Amino acid sequence: GQNIDQPTEMTATEGAIVQINCTYQTSGFNGLFWYQQHAGEAPTFLSYNVLDGLEEKGRFSSFLSRSKGYSYLLLKELQMKDSASYLCAPLNGAGSYQLTFGKGTKLSVIP
Amino acid sequence: NAGVTQTPKFRVLKTGQSMTLLCAQDMNHEYMYWYRQDPGMGLRLIHYSVGEGTTAKGEVPDGYNVSRLKKQNFLLGLESAAPSQTSVYFCASSYSAVLGGSNQPQHFGDGTRLSIL
Numbered sequence: 001g002q003n004i005d006q007p008t009e010m011t012a013t014e015g016a017i018v019q020i021n022c023t024y025q026t027s028g029f030n031g032l033f034w035y036q037q038h039a040g041e042a043p044t045f046l047s048y049n050v051l052d053g054l055e056e057k058g059r060f061s062s063f064l065s066r067s068k069g070y071s072y073l074l075l076k077e078l079q080m081k082d083s084a085s086y087l088c089a090p091l092n093g094a095g096s097y098q099l100t101f102g103k104g105t106k107l108s109v110i111p
Numbered sequence: 112n113a114g115v116t117q118t119p120k121f122r123v124l125k126t127g128q129s130m131t132l133l134c135a136q137d138m139n140h141e142y143m144y145w146y147r148q149d150p151g152m153g154l155r156l157i158h159y160s161v162g163e164g165t166t167a168k169g170e171v172p173d174g175y176n177v178s179r180l181k182k183q184n185f186l187l188g189l190e191s192a193a194p195s196q197t198s199v200y201f202c203a204s205s206y207s208a209v210l211g212g213s214n215q216p217q218h219f220g221d222g223t224r225l226s227i228l
Binding site (some may be wrong): 033041042043044045048087098099100101102103104 | 146151152153154155156159169170201216217218219220221222
């Protein structure tokens with residue numbers, strides 16, 4: 001089975017940096033995805049990590065530590081449009097390649 | 112580009128009625144998935160398919176059936192709707208689990224908002 005833990009809500013100021021943490025316990029781990037979901041919309045892919053370390057993609061970066069079962073999403077130079085839920089999703093690669101999604105972190109960016 | 116298209120977008124049913132949700136993708140993806148999303152519960156996998164003619168159960172399959180007769184379509188059926196099935200349903204697809212050593216992201220449709228009275 002899989003157990004995923006991420007904060008329910010976070011608030012940050014426009015222009016600031018925010019880090020959203022995710023811890024997981026899973027069997028057959030084969031990488032971790034982060035998705036962004038604006039209210040009332042579909043989730044959209046942000047990043048994927050399979051090796052330990054930091055992956056940078058513009059204002060967004062994602063970090064993975066496989067030994068610690070830990071990942072974080074780092075958002076820099078926050079903009080109002082970054083207000084959304086951020087979903088952590090480890091991939092179970094033990095045959096079925098199923099994603100299990102965390103409950104999501106609702107980020108509110110304030111002026 | 113259409114991507115992943117879900118129909119209908121909204122539906123209200125009475126308890127005991129049946130209906131089929133349609134998902135169509137035009138990206139030639141092998142894998143397709145049905146999720147439901149409820150407040151405080153996150154996305155939960157109902158059923159999935161790893162190719163035409165194949166289906167498998169996910170985390171919460173009870174009360175649902177699926178079919179993948181054509182590669183581009185994945186149908187989700189509710190034979191006898193119950194109020195507990197009120198939810199937002201998302202379909203997703205991915206090219207494959209692994210391509211060139213890199214796992215492939217899932218692409219989501221816009222969702223179907225289903226209310227059962």
